Amino acid sequence: MDVQARSLVDGAASGELLVSHTSLSFWGGINPETGIIVDQHHPLCGECITGRLFAIPSGRGSCTGSGVLLELLLRQRAPAALIFQHVEQILTLGVMVARAMFERSIPVLIISAEAFASLRSGSPAVILGSVLTTGHPIPPASLSTSSTGMPRRSVQLTTKDKRMLEGAYGPATKLAMTILVDVAEMQAAETFLDVSQAHIDACIYIGPASLTFAERFMSLGAKFAVPTTLNSISIDQRRWREIGMNAAIAQEAHKLAEAYMAMGAVMSFTCAPYLLDTAPKSGEDIGWAESNAVVFANSVLGARTQKYPDFLDVAIALTGRAPAAGCHLQEQRLPKLRIDVRHFPGADDAYYPLLGYHVGKLAGPDIPLITGLEHADPSISDLKAFGAAFATTASAPMFHIQGLTPEALNTVLDSSKLPCFEVTNNELIDCWRQLNTATDPSVGLISLGNPHFSLEEFAKLAALLTGRKKHTGVEVVVTTSRAVAEQASQAGYIEVLEYFGGSVINDTCWCMLDEPVIPLNAKNIMTNSAKYAHYAPGMVHRKVHFGSLSRCIEAACNGVVTRAPPVWLTTPTLELQYTF
Incomplete structure (x- = not known):
């Protein structure tokens, strides 16, 4: 055929x-x-x-x-x-x-x-x-395996775009613009637009190819054209020896981070750049990579970015230009389906990551409008956890929550003609079971900070830890940025964590960490991150307990986990309905 x-x-x-x-x-x-x-x-x-x-x-x-x-x-x-x-x-x-x-x-x-x-x-x-x-x-x-290349270009270029493409701004910018034009053609973008800042995810060391890419641009004299932040890298750059990270990988990861800083990026090293003072404002066009950051920027901040792949983020930073396509355009930010959910007034903080994980599955590539939370009062940390989980299972670059997120706050988005899904307790219980892959109640590590912990989360954690000590058989580790760690230290939250027996790792995040930060004798990990609960079994070959922050701390104190779903989740609700 x-x-x-x-x-x-x-x-x-x-x-x-x-x-x-x-x-x-x-x-x-x-x-x-x-x-x-x-x-x-x-x-x-x-x-x-x-x-x-x-x-x-x-x-x-x-x-x-x-x-x-x-x-x-x-x-x-x-x-x-x-x-x-x-x-x-x-x-x-x-x-x-x-x-x-x-x-x-x-x-x-x-x-x-x-x-x-x-x-x-x-x-x-x-x-x-x-x-x-x-x-x-x-x-x-x-078969001939040679590529004939992309179709003839039709994207409209400004005089400056053409000069970049011709090499007037140097060979690095020329190569970056060549890649951008190919992507714009793929997206059927008619023009390019200026971005005010970039966030680079390509600083994660995956293997030799990621470093070779950066060094090739370095050899061409690459310099970033707009303010640029860096995502979490693959090591705690200051403490990698102390925590026992692989020396060979650490050296390569250090080279990669240094290459992008030499191009002009700041040493932010965070997967939550929306927590920095440089976070973009509503309506601001930016060029961000890192899936949870993109979703948060579009959905919660109201900034405008596509879900840019690693390497394209570098090209955008080098040129200050991005294809005028996707979520940069208002018509591409409208919802394609409606998802009705039930707000649980008595729910703990596992509700939002669990819901985000399921909503992402329903949405796939389509931007959803979520209804039913109009009277909820989610914190920034709740929305961060929801967005990270959503970004794990969806390919859509944003969501709307009626009455809460900027573009669904003051305007009722028309959902009368959208396909509609209603989320049931049974579906959330099924997601709970998917994320809870551990088959016994033991736990060797409490993993917190995926995405990076915020100051708000440190305050909540400190309140749960005050006056307590962890079980000797359990490690408790929080990942966060240097900027937030300094704020948390000044507020006294780090001191409380260390008294409890926990520790903080900066610069990197759980999706890049392996043994011995993951204890060799730890059969199971517990986390309050649906994102990490999804990835950990495949990445670090451990089973996972997923639950709220308070459940994580109880497990850290007791050395075992309460495995039953929370009471709020087991309340019956309406059956799933589809409306077209």
């Missing part, structure tokens, strides 16, 4: 199809050294994508997926091709960078929902340009 496709990256490939109707984050979902799917919540967990035509509806979760794909390509562990149902810029960008900088490429196609539904794992398939043929393999020797 021949399928006419849209080619995002042209090329040719043949092989066996590997198909899933569940989206996947490559970061935390695929081992970049082996090509094996490690996301234990994904139906293809354990499968290897190397050399296969890998078909998923889209990516989801982390912006670092582009970095993982680049690493796979340079290690020759990548799929033979990528096939999507929706335009997928994070993973496609990884291929574009590999092609532009390292002469490595694979085809990337978009096919219709009907054609995607017909694909079957194990079937032979061939890609030639924009045609996908299934069921009749062609010998690899008869």
